[in-house]
Amino acid sequence: MRFRHSNPLKLLSTGLLLCLLTTDATATLPLTPAPTIQATGAILLDYHSGQVLAEQQADLQHYPASLVKIMMSYVVGQALKTGTIQLSDQVVVSQEASDRIKFADSSKMFLKLGQRVPVADLQKGIIIQSGNDACVAMAEHIAGSESALVTLMNHYAQALQLANTRFINVHGLDHPDQYTTARDMARLASALIRELPEEYQHYQQKTFTYNGITQANRNTLLWDSSLQTDGVKTGGTSQAGFNLVASATDGDRRLIAVVLGAPTAAARAAEGKKWLQWGFRFFERRTIVAAGDVVTKGRVWFGVQPEVPLGVVEPLSLTLPRGRSQAVTTHYQLDGVLKAPLRQHQIVGLVRFELAGKLLAERPLQVLEPVARGSWLTRCRDTLTLRWHDKP
Structure with missing residues (x-):
């Protein structure tokens, strides 16, 4: 040097x-260019240095779908960290949280009206089962209402400098005014991993059973033996397509890949894996x-x-x-x-x-x-x- x-x-x-x-992204000059992937927007971020190793329309606004739940989880983790809520708190499921019509044909924890659910179970229901009903129940417990919790989510988004992200609801069902970008989701995932390790540990859990119903984590890269993936989250709606935020480690290295708008669930996993493997293979931390x-x-x-x-x-x-x-x-x-x-x-x-x-x-x-x-x-x-x- x-x-x-x-x-x-x-x-x-x-x-x-x-x-x-x-x-x-051009500053690191890889010897082999990043492969082009099937996605509306994408980014590959080195967690420790903050360097962008590859990007593809990373600032294009896109429907987040259930990636909204990463911010929901971030808020939950902060509330637990500050003592605002406790894992042992019992949450009574409201009519809004158990709305079968609103959450029909979407991911849910299958909560029942009037049921008392520990925060610890809602936490896993949000992260592992991607429960829309669990998000509303948790929002009401933390902030009194879903709208109040959304205000808190947008406050955190501003603090984390997520300049192209706006939240309208806590679960991710499509709304014309709710959007994010690949770059912002990578920054949010980095903050979650760095600031809330106890919250993040649940993202590697492959299944969760509640009310006798076992559901698998939709992040299929957790089962891929060629990567040491320990998170983060998937999302998918008719307008968003198929989204993925994935994080994997290799020794003391960690990379975060974001794929937005992939054509299928299989494609989002394949494209995220493609960039993660490329990053680990052609780069090193010095x-x-x-x-x-x-x-x-x-x-x-x-x-x-x-x-x-x-x-x-x-x-x-x-x-x-x-x-x-x-x-x-x-x-x-x-x-x-x-x-x-x-x-x-x-x-x-x-x-x-x-x-x-x-x-x-x-x-x-x-x-x-x-x-x-x-x-x-x-x-x-x-x-x-x-x-x-x-x-x-």
Whole structure:
């Protein structure tokens, strides 16, 4: 890996330096292009780095169908995490939740009016059985009504920066004003996995039995021995087609594939598998810089020492095409002249990591050792030197 110096960025703000990673799909330059898949929209995301490895109309708005339940589950997980609800809570099934006409010919948990159901069972009914009735019952328990829970879902969507997603109901039946994108669903799945591991563990469960009725998880990739799939969710309606958010691991790696609008249930699984296998086969995760790595040494003015090591405080790992890690180049840019005193970890510039001229990531360039102000004589000398250099 090579270091290169660029001219100082006079207008670079400290706030902008905190931007950690780009998601340009072309930046990783795979040796073998991603296969084209049958879908209205799709994306392949590296969970740990946030890099987009492949995308296909990833920002096209689409009916989410039962992928809505991923956000419903996210809300449930947050409510459990904060203690708003408990797994042992008994939920009384309302008329709205047991509406047989509304939920006819759709996925359900087969709840009965007046039945008392533990939150723990509703949780599994939502995740594994994709129960529309379970979603309404849970919404009423958490927020008092389905509409109130939808408001909460949209609040979380905004907080997670799901810019092209809007929820109208909690179950996913088609509505003209309810939409999402492949990119937003990948971000939501990432947040669920990262923030709510106890909630996410249920997504790998293959079957769930309630009221004597056993239903299988519709994510058929859970049964595929060629992948270590542990989630996430399927969805399908007449207008949405067949949707899938799938996540699989390989060692310390995790990829998330989203397929929207596949022609059949078999196709959504096959296309999701195709991209997951491609991602694991042609990419690898590499540590590019470790915490405290020195990028360069900077000239210090008015200090007790003439130079200071500059580098990164946080480690950086990237997902790269296999065998290309040595081709990553590092470029640093300074905000301006380094003047003592300098604090340890003070941000003084920007480090850019590139592969074949394409930006992979950015990190703040930081002071690795503090530098105190120098003597009166040193400060006078440096003042005169700087004035001389600034002369036209």
